Amino acid sequence: MNCPICSKWQDDPDQRVVELKHTLVSLNRDQFFAGYCFVYTRNHVTELFHLSEQVRNGVMAEVTAVAQALHSVFSPDKINYELLGNMAPHMHWHIVPRRSKDPLWPRPQWSEPHQEVVLKPEEYRERAALIKAQLKNILG
Template sequence: MNCPMCTRWQDQPQLRIAEFEHCYAMLNGDQFFPGYTLLFTKRHVTELFHLQPAVRQAVMEEVSRMAAALASVYNPAKMNYELLGNMVPHMHWHLVPRQTTDPLWPRPIWSEPHEDCLLSDDRYVQAIRSIRAALGLID
């Protein structure tokens, strides 16, 4: 199996935010929407119903914890949660703090193509540190 999500944690260490019991959280390289984060299961699984109830509940708590930290840092008008898996069939959430001032508000983030917004290494580090602090993680 050639799943890009299965190797993402190893492939992009500079974007790592946190390792939880069941999931990894990483800042998305494209920061067109500031704070855009991916949270994905450590184990390759495609559907929520494939998880045992206790694990499913724990995963949803990790999603909620990550979203709360992003909300604390970015103070969005709305947090978007996307769990699709059509193109990458590995359970992963796109957690996107949305602002009423963003160019695509209130439409979905994929409603129009846009150029990737890549940050300097220092800005990625600053964003990740802020999110980790909101999670209560000490560097």
């Protein structure tokens, strides 16, 4: 299987945030929306109903904790959550901190093209460390 989400953790080491019980968390390469993260299941699965209730609840608790951490670190006006999987059929959420002053507000983040913001490797690592530290506070 050639799944870009299954290999994301290995392919993008500078963008890694944290390994949680049910999910992995990575920064999106494009940081136009500061803090934009992916939360993806450790195992290749495509649908929520493929998970047991216990695992599904655990996954959703981790998605929620990541959103809370992003809110604490970046102070956005709103957090956007996207779970599509049409292009990459592996369960993954786009967790996107949004500001009412961003040029695409209030439209979805991919409603029109924008100039990508690509950070230096050390900037990804610094941003990831801030999010990871906040997640540790939230999850204990």
